[in-house]
Amino acid sequence: xxxVQIEVKRRYNMKKFFGLFICLLLAVGLQCEVQAYxxxxxxxxxxxxxLLREIVDRMGKDLxxxxxxxxxxxxxxxxxxxxxxxxxxxxxxEQMDYDALLEGNPSPSLRDQEYLQHSSLWGHQYVSGGAGExxxxxxPQVKTDASLPAYCNxxxxxxxxxxxxxxxxxxxxxxxxFSREYQASQECMCDGEHMFDCPGQDxxxxxxxxxxxxxxxxxxxxxxxxxxxxxxxxxxxHEDKLNPFLQGEKLPIAAxxxxxxx
Amino acid sequence: xxxxxxxxxxxxxxxxxxxxxxxxxxxxxxSSFLVRFQRSVENNFAHEVARRYGFDNLGPLPGSSFxxxxxxxxxxxHARTRRSISHTRVLKRHPLIHTAIQQPGFIRVKRxxxxxxxSIHGLPYSSTNGVQGTSGAEPxxxxxxxxxxLKNTGxxxxxxxxxxxxxxxxxxGITGKNVTTAIMDDGVxxxxxxxxYNYNAExxxxxxxxxxxxxxxxxxxxxxxxxTRCAGEVAAARDNGICGVGVAYDSKVAGxxxxxxxxxxxxxxxxxxxxxxxxxxxxxxSWGPTDDGKTVDGPRNATMRAIVQGVNEGRNGLGNIYVWAxxxxxxxxxxxxxxxxxxxxxxxxxSAINDGQNAxxxxxCSSTLASTFSNGAKDPNTGVATTDLYGKCTTTHSGTxxxxxxxxxxxxxxxxxxxxxxxxxxxxxxxxxxxxxSLFDAKNRFHWTMNGVGLEFNHxxxxxVLDAGAMVTLAKQWRTVPARYHCEAGSILEPHQIxxxxxxxxxxxxxxxxxxxxEVNYLEHVQAVxxxxxxxxxxxxxxxxxxxxxxxxxxxxxANDDDHRDGFTKWPFMTTHTWGEYPHGTWKLEARxxxxxxxxxxxxxxxxxxxxxxxxxxxxxxPASPHSKLAIVKKAHEDRKMNKDS
Numbered sequence: 062x063x064x065v066q067i068e069v070k071r072r073y074n075m076k077k078f079f080g081l082f083i084c085l086l087l088a089v090g091l092q093c094e095v096q097a098y099x100x101x102x103x104x105x106x107x108x109x110x111x112l113l114r115e116i117v118d119r120m121g122k123d124l125x126x127x128x129x130x131x132x133x134x135x136x137x138x139x140x141x142x143x144x145x146x147x148x149x150x151x152x153x154x155e156q157m158d159y160d161a162l163l164e165g166n167p168s169p170s171l172r173d174q175e176y177l178q179h180s181s182l183w184g185h186q187y188v189s190g191g192a193g194e195x196x197x198x199x200x201p202q203v204k205t206d207a208s209l210p211a212y213c214n215x216x217x218x219x220x221x222x223x224x225x226x227x228x229x230x231x232x233x234x235x236x237x238x239f240s241r242e243y244q245a246s247q248e249c250m251c252d253g254e255h256m257f258d259c260p261g262q263d264x265x266x267x268x269x270x271x272x273x274x275x276x277x278x279x280x281x282x283x284x285x286x287x288x289x290x291x292x293x294x295x296x297x298x299h300e301d302k303l304n305p306f307l308q309g310e311k312l313p314i315a316a317x318x319x320x321x322x323x
Numbered sequence: 324x325x326x327x328x329x330x331x332x333x334x335x336x337x338x339x340x341x342x343x344x345x346x347x348x349x350x351x352x353x354s355s356f357l358v359r360f361q362r363s364v365e366n367n368f369a370h371e372v373a374r375r376y377g378f379d380n381l382g383p384l385p386g387s388s389f390x391x392x393x394x395x396x397x398x399x400x401h402a403r404t405r406r407s408i409s410h411t412r413v414l415k416r417h418p419l420i421h422t423a424i425q426q427p428g429f430i431r432v433k434r435x436x437x438x439x440x441x442s443i444h445g446l447p448y449s450s451t452n453g454v455q456g457t458s459g460a461e462p463x464x465x466x467x468x469x470x471x472x473l474k475n476t477g478x479x480x481x482x483x484x485x486x487x488x489x490x491x492x493x494x495x496g497i498t499g500k501n502v503t504t505a506i507m508d509d510g511v512x513x514x515x516x517x518x519x520y521n522y523n524a525e526x527x528x529x530x531x532x533x534x535x536x537x538x539x540x541x542x543x544x545x546x547x548x549x550x551t552r553c554a555g556e557v558a559a560a561r562d563n564g565i566c567g568v569g570v571a572y573d574s575k576v577a578g579x580x581x582x583x584x585x586x587x588x589x590x591x592x593x594x595x596x597x598x599x600x601x602x603x604x605x606x607x608x609s610w611g612p613t614d615d616g617k618t619v620d621g622p623r624n625a626t627m628r629a630i631v632q633g634v635n636e637g638r639n640g641l642g643n644i645y646v647w648a649x650x651x652x653x654x655x656x657x658x659x660x661x662x663x664x665x666x667x668x669x670x671x672x673x674s675a676i677n678d679g680q681n682a683x684x685x686x687x688c689s690s691t692l693a694s695t696f697s698n699g700a701k702d703p704n705t706g707v708a709t710t711d712l713y714g715k716c717t718t719t720h721s722g723t724x725x726x727x728x729x730x731x732x733x734x735x736x737x738x739x740x741x742x743x744x745x746x747x748x749x750x751x752x753x754x755x756x757x758x759x760x761s762l763f764d765a766k767n768r769f770h771w772t773m774n775g776v777g778l779e780f781n782h783x784x785x786x787x788v789l790d791a792g793a794m795v796t797l798a799k800q801w802r803t804v805p806a807r808y809h810c811e812a813g814s815i816l817e818p819h820q821i822x823x824x825x826x827x828x829x830x831x832x833x834x835x836x837x838x839x840x841x842e843v844n845y846l847e848h849v850q851a852v853x854x855x856x857x858x859x860x861x862x863x864x865x866x867x868x869x870x871x872x873x874x875x876x877x878x879x880x881x882a883n884d885d886d887h888r889d890g891f892t893k894w895p896f897m898t899t900h901t902w903g904e905y906p907h908g909t910w911k912l913e914a915r916x917x918x919x920x921x922x923x924x925x926x927x928x929x930x931x932x933x934x935x936x937x938x939x940x941x942x943x944x945x946p947a948s949p950h951s952k953l954a955i956v957k958k959a960h961e962d963r964k965m966n967k968d969s
Binding site: 236 | 510512513514515519520522524527529531532534535536538539540541542543544545546547583584585712713714
């Protein structure tokens with residue numbers, strides 16, 4: 062663990078690191094008390110939120126310019142709409158860097174989960190927090206945008222009275238298997254929540270035996286992430302060789318600590 | 324030392340995570356952008372601009388008079404946690420572009436109870452040949468006997484005649500002809516033999532894959548059967564030997580596929596609700612913000628504007644009818660925290676089961692206008708029988724999801740009976756023809772109460788269960804209600820502390836804008852726009868009492884809502900309970916904590932907004948029976964007018 066800490070020092074300006082740390086301490090300390098007895102039922106929800114953000118953040122990260130900052134709020138909404146619509150303060154508030162760290166980035170348990178596969182990406186996120194701090198950002202990773210993570214498109218059979226000229230399919234059979242096959246030929250994100258087996262996934266995967274809440278939740282998330290660009294894929298070791306995230310320089314990073322730390 | 328610091332940091336971060344769970348943060352940004360031009364531009368021009376910067380133009384936003392467009396970037400990931408300033412900036416560089424706003428994604432959930440076993444085994448339909456139905460005859464469709472919500476003969480322990488009374492409407496020759504209901508959902512199996520000929524293809528669209536064909540996406544668990552099931556409730560064909568029959572079996576359904584993507588954006592919602600507002604008469608939505616009992620969310624700006632435009636201009640000026648499922652959050656949630664259901668412009672529908680109880684998943688609130696039927700969840704066969712994916716049929720459609728399309732079907736019948744009905748007429752008809760029947764609260768918490776003009780309401784069921792026969796009959800002789808006004812009746816802007824064990828009472832005395840342009844004498848909707856916070860939001864309860872003594876619970880306890888930070892900011896709590904009442908006098912707001920634990924909070928602002936007519940709304944109508952609700956309200960209005968004049 063101490064080795065880890067040293068590596069952190071190496072990577073980051075100590076002053077910044079501790080400054081950030083103090084911010085965290087102040088900002089969070091006050092709220093700890095209240096949140097400490099969060100009901101177990103809520104657990105899944107916030108794992109869900111955090112993980113989702115984490116995954117999504119990773120998907121988009123490499124596209125982020127180092128010059129990037131945060132953008133204008135929607136400032137010219139008519140007043141009467143603002144009154145009727147939901148309170149917009151959260152929506153529009155400019156996000157500060159440490160806010161992003163506080164609200165979206167991983168808790169230790171998540172970081173440790175990451176460690177199971179390869180820690181560097183997750184670990185970096187965790188420690189840096191202010192990844193948006195301009196020049197301190199690590200160099201962007203290279204990834205192709207050729208295929209975006211979106212669900213498959215269903216077939217478009219011709220409604221009654223329509224012909225093929227209108228961009229629909231005449232030769233159509235209204236069955237589950239037709240749709241399944243139609244969609245299987247597409248390059249798209251497998252919907253792990255609603256597909257029993259995602260194409261290319263090893264069905265004897267021991268994900269099926271996961272029993273703890275967290276594990277099964279992670280599994281669900283990562284099936285969702287079956288798409289080639291998704292970091293979540295690293296949970297499927299047999300596919301590591303295809304995963305662009307596993308290539309390139311490994312970052313010497315804190316999350317190496319593993320499960321037994323916290 | 325550094326090591327300890329490090330584990331302390333870990334602890335702190337875990338607290339941080341806990342905070343994020345209870346707040347509304349966690350924005351995810353999509354590849355959709357709202358682009359506002361300096362002036363109106365043509366679609367082709369917008370196409371050109373979009374193409375130049377690597378975007379696709381998906382078209383103008385409803386209600387923006389060609390000033391705002393929906394752009395989708397071709398290579399941005401579908402979702403990410405940071406806004407992309409570079410893409411925004413590149414767009415804003417164009418001289419004609421005023422602003423570009425990247426759309427945050429958020430979660431919307433379908434309002435169906437998810438069956439324990441994925442219902443992938445829809446029963447195959449039998450192929451008995453139907454006989455053409457005649458007036459008074461029952462449909463011959465094989466599933467009709469299972470459709471207890473259409474005709475309750477006591478199937479599965481149900482209560483005889485506790486149904487939508489559709490036969491009475493059909494017997495008048497009213498079957499929904501020339502009316503289109505759009506199912507805003509996960510797609511519609513428009514190749515289903517029971518829906519095929521009642522499908523309105525030209526009013527349909529697929530916003531999830533951006534084409535005109537909203538056929539559902541396949542998943543192994545057949546999750547995307549929701550829209551097809553809802554469509555069948557409205558417009559499954561009659562006497563064709565397939566599945567059952569729709570409430571308005573000669574009406575058309577359009578599919579709007581918009582729920583089936585990893586994220587929802589404001590633009591997709593807005594475009595869906597503004598899609599073909601002159602071809603689509605009724606929009607039915609069986610989804611909304613997560614029903615977890617701790618979410619406070621609603622339509623965002625573009626969506627809100629699309630709804631307002633639909634109501635103001637849709638159906639060639641008569642206004643679109645938006646039907647909303649009140650929610651499946653159960654007693655621990657309150658649909659007034661769902662800005663869609665709580666809106667005045669949507670008709671929010673709750674559900675009762677086949678013996679008249681509320682369903683256990685029912686989410687109640689004072690904005691619910693009426694109820695229809697859904698399953699009781701104990702015996703799956705008491706569910707709603709309807710069409711299912713891939714040409715199948717099901718008997719287990721459930722949730723308030725199943726209730727909203729039934730209501731949409733009944734409204735389709737009313738619109739055939741009188742195509743000139745405005746969106747407000749439909750709400751008035753709903754209030755006047757819904758029946759208490761034998762609806763009751765299984766837990767005996769909420770009782771039927773008479774409001775100031777003699778209309779019975781219940782917090783769970785609104786004004787009762789829809790009665791298609793009565794609605795069609797009254798629709799035929801209906802005269803459009805007088806103009807509607809909006810009166811800002813008063814407000815209290817000083818903060819008041821709310822403490823445990825003691826109710827806070829605030830009062831607003833109003834003359835309902837008397838003598839001004841916006842005078843309201845006969846109420847429709849009432850909104851209490853409230854800013855408040857609490858050390859635990861879920862323990863806060865709010866009650867609004869009208870000058871005529873009608874008490875609405877505008878916010879109930881939500882056991883799971885542990886927010887202590889956001890509270891409510893100018894949140895419009897709506898009640899329909901005071902419909903028809905006279906608003907002059909003193910309105911009381913009571914705020915209190917329902918909790919054993921000590922709580923504190925502040926009520927920072929309360930504005931009272933009254934909506935209704937200056938003139939008595941039912942003056943031109945002659946009630947068929949002196950005991951009808953119309954007769955009772957009309958008499959109450961006349962008596963009051965007489966007292967006032969004398």
